[in-house]
Amino acid sequence: MLPDDIVLEELMRLSKSVFVNREVLRPDYVPEKLPHREEQIRRLTQILAPLVRGERPSNVFIYGLTGTGKTAVTRYVLMKIKEYVEGRGPGFIYVYVNCRHDDTTYRVLARIADALGERVPFTGLSTAEVFSRVKAAIERFGGVVVVVLDEIDFLVKKHGDELLYRLTRINGELRRGKVTLIGITNDVSFVERLDARVMSSLGEVELVFPPYTAEQLTDILKERAEKAFRPGTLAPGVIEYCAAVAAKEHGDARRALDLLRVAGEIAEREGAEKVTVDHVKRARQEIELDTVSEVIKTLPYHGKLVLAALLVLGGKAQSTGDLYIAYRQICRALGTEPVTQRRVSDLVGELDMLGIVTARVISKGRYGKTRVIALTVSPETVKKVLSVEEGLREVLA
DNA sequence: CGTCCACAGGAATGACGGGCGG
DNA sequence: CCGCCCGTCATTCCTGTGGACG
Numbered sequence: 001m002l003p004d005d006i007v008l009e010e011l012m013r014l015s016k017s018v019f020v021n022r023e024v025l026r027p028d029y030v031p032e033k034l035p036h037r038e039e040q041i042r043r044l045t046q047i048l049a050p051l052v053r054g055e056r057p058s059n060v061f062i063y064g065l066t067g068t069g070k071t072a073v074t075r076y077v078l079m080k081i082k083e084y085v086e087g088r089g090p091g092f093i094y095v096y097v098n099c100r101h102d103d104t105t106y107r108v109l110a111r112i113a114d115a116l117g118e119r120v121p122f123t124g125l126s127t128a129e130v131f132s133r134v135k136a137a138i139e140r141f142g143g144v145v146v147v148v149l150d151e152i153d154f155l156v157k158k159h160g161d162e163l164l165y166r167l168t169r170i171n172g173e174l175r176r177g178k179v180t181l182i183g184i185t186n187d188v189s190f191v192e193r194l195d196a197r198v199m200s201s202l203g204e205v206e207l208v209f210p211p212y213t214a215e216q217l218t219d220i221l222k223e224r225a226e227k228a229f230r231p232g233t234l235a236p237g238v239i240e241y242c243a244a245v246a247a248k249e250h251g252d253a254r255r256a257l258d259l260l261r262v263a264g265e266i267a268e269r270e271g272a273e274k275v276t277v278d279h280v281k282r283a284r285q286e287i288e289l290d291t292v293s294e295v296i297k298t299l300p301y302h303g304k305l306v307l308a309a310l311l312v313l314g315g316k317a318q319s320t321g322d323l324y325i326a327y328r329q330i331c332r333a334l335g336t337e338p339v340t341q342r343r344v345s346d347l348v349g350e351l352d353m354l355g356i357v358t359a360r361v362i363s364k365g366r367y368g369k370t371r372v373i374a375l376t377v378s379p380e381t382v383k384k385v386l387s388v389e390e391g392l393r394e395v396l397a
Numbered sequence: 398c399g400t401c402c403a404c405a406g407g408a409a410t411g412a413c414g415g416g417c418g419g
Numbered sequence: 420c421c422g423c424c425c426g427t428c429a430t431t432c433c434t435g436t437g438g439a440c441g
Contacts, residue, residue, distance in 0.1 A: 320403085
């Protein structure tokens with residue numbers, strides 16, 4: 001094929017695409033406009049304004065459910081302040097850490113070190129060593145370091161608040177340089193479990209992000225769709241449908257944007273002229289399949305078996321004990337040594353955290369206290385993903 | 398109104414593999 | 420290469436508890 005033909009073919013293909021710029025719909029895209037978050041932007045800017053003078057702002061604690069714009073607003077405001085400060089005064093460094101991904105003390109510290117230009121090995125050092133390296137790096141830098149700890153509840157759930165405690169006290173130990181912490185969480189109950197000393201320090205200022213309504217989601221989607229799609233490629237009602245679905249799931253803008261993007265991708269794959277509501281419906285299924293297989297992939301082997309046991313029970317178990325019995329049967333069928341009930345209890349907790357199962361503690365009075373466990377995704381999806389696993393196809397049949 | 402069930406979930410511990418500094 | 424430290428999966432032992440039953 002001649003280069004000319006390649007170019008022509010590619011141009012033809014692109015001109016038919018429903019997208020002009022699909023990046024705009026990606027979750028990590030920081031838009032120029034953040035509809036219905038004006039108040040939060042204003043507040044956060046006020047709080048962080050001391051950065052302009054090279055001074056340390058108060059620590060900030062931000063609450064709000066997933067997809068309510070916490071991360072986007074925080075990054076947006078910090079980016080803008082950084083641009084403003086550029087060449088105008090003392091600079092500052094900002095570090096963004098997602099604690100869902102970096103969920104150990106070590107990894108969080110390594111992230112901070114990295115942003116300060118201090119290379120830290122993957123593993124091998126003691127956390128105390130990394131901590132003192134971070135401190136040294138901050139003193140060398142000498143300015144304000146803003147540390148954003150997103151989804152901070154993950155870190156605390158797994159490793160307690162020790163790191164937080166140390167970070168909130170770090171300013172007293174530093175001879176030069178200052179640290180401001182921005183903690184972000186979507187788990188409100190998490191606050192109660194936090195040490196009072198940490199909370200009073202971390203929560204010097206608090207900021208709340210309410211969920212979006214369906215109408216607000218529609219605005220957000222319209223805004224982005226204009227940049228993402230070629231004009232006239234969205235069938236009527238598509239945006240409203242995405243907004244309605246996401247509004248039902250606690251006003252999650254990320255979900256709404258994902259839905260729209262994947263629907264577009266499906267339409268494009270089929271060479272369709274327009275994105276329709278039907279594409280959105282299929283996008284829902286595809287997204288569910290993706291998230292479920294992603295989650296299951298990271299699960300320990302016995303975690304998968306526990307999930308299989310739940311499937312055998314029709315997607316819900318009245319008690320951990322019931323589930324454990326079903327799990328043991330699966331182990332027997334596979335000739336695998338079962339783990340203890342204590343361990344299964346933790347695995348259930350893990351599945352709950354990952355959001356593919358809900359586990360509510362209930363008390364049945366005289367008949368004990370247990371957890372009622374139910375699948376939150378469609379059993380077919382889980383079955384499809386689990387069937388890939390060695391020997392499980394037969395067990396599930 | 399106390400008891401007592403069926404677990405929840407914390408704490409300590411260990412085996413294991415991976416990775417680094419010295 | 421050794422010794423140390425890490426994260427992960429798992430065990431053992433344990434204390435705590437909401438509320439129906441007696």
